[in-house]
Amino acid sequence: MTPDDPKTPASRRRAPANFSAKPARAPVAVVTEMHELAAWIIGRVAKYPKDLKYTLGHRTIDVSIAILEGLVEAAYLPASVRSEHLAAVNRAIERLRHLVRLAHTLAALPHDSYAHVAERIDGVGRQVGGWMRARGPAQTEVAG
Numbered sequence: 001m002t003p004d005d006p007k008t009p010a011s012r013r014r015a016p017a018n019f020s021a022k023p024a025r026a027p028v029a030v031v032t033e034m035h036e037l038a039a040w041i042i043g044r045v046a047k048y049p050k051d052l053k054y055t056l057g058h059r060t061i062d063v064s065i066a067i068l069e070g071l072v073e074a075a076y077l078p079a080s081v082r083s084e085h086l087a088a089v090n091r092a093i094e095r096l097r098h099l100v101r102l103a104h105t106l107a108a109l110p111h112d113s114y115a116h117v118a119e120r121i122d123g124v125g126r127q128v129g130g131w132m133r134a135r136g137p138a139q140t141e142v143a144g
Helices: 028-045 050-076 079-105 111-134
Strands: none
Touching: 028 050, 028 111, 050 079, 050 111, 079 111
16 A cells, blocks of 8 residues: 555545645744633633623623634635735724723723733734735724
């Protein structure tokens, strides 16, 4: 049996020449950072007051997971559509900023936790912005 033979066990087969198990030059650091941030947010939302946990809390979790999913998808997309996808991720980061700010305003998130999460969201936003600029002309919208 050869590595290209269909009878060869899958674990011993050779991958096609055009197959890549890794994303092409993907900034893994931003995916890892967002993964850690999403895990932190999920744990923190569990401590929200009951009246906010199932509304604002779940919405915050949903947006943070959507950002993580968007970053993972962007890593595997062709460059021709990646910038549009990253622009959508960037808008989701802005939504997350506002949800976290609202949680702080409503006293669901203590000041120290708010400062911590705001700094981490800014870090993810800077990395996404850098990824967008590295891939071509900026196509981001500026809120006025």
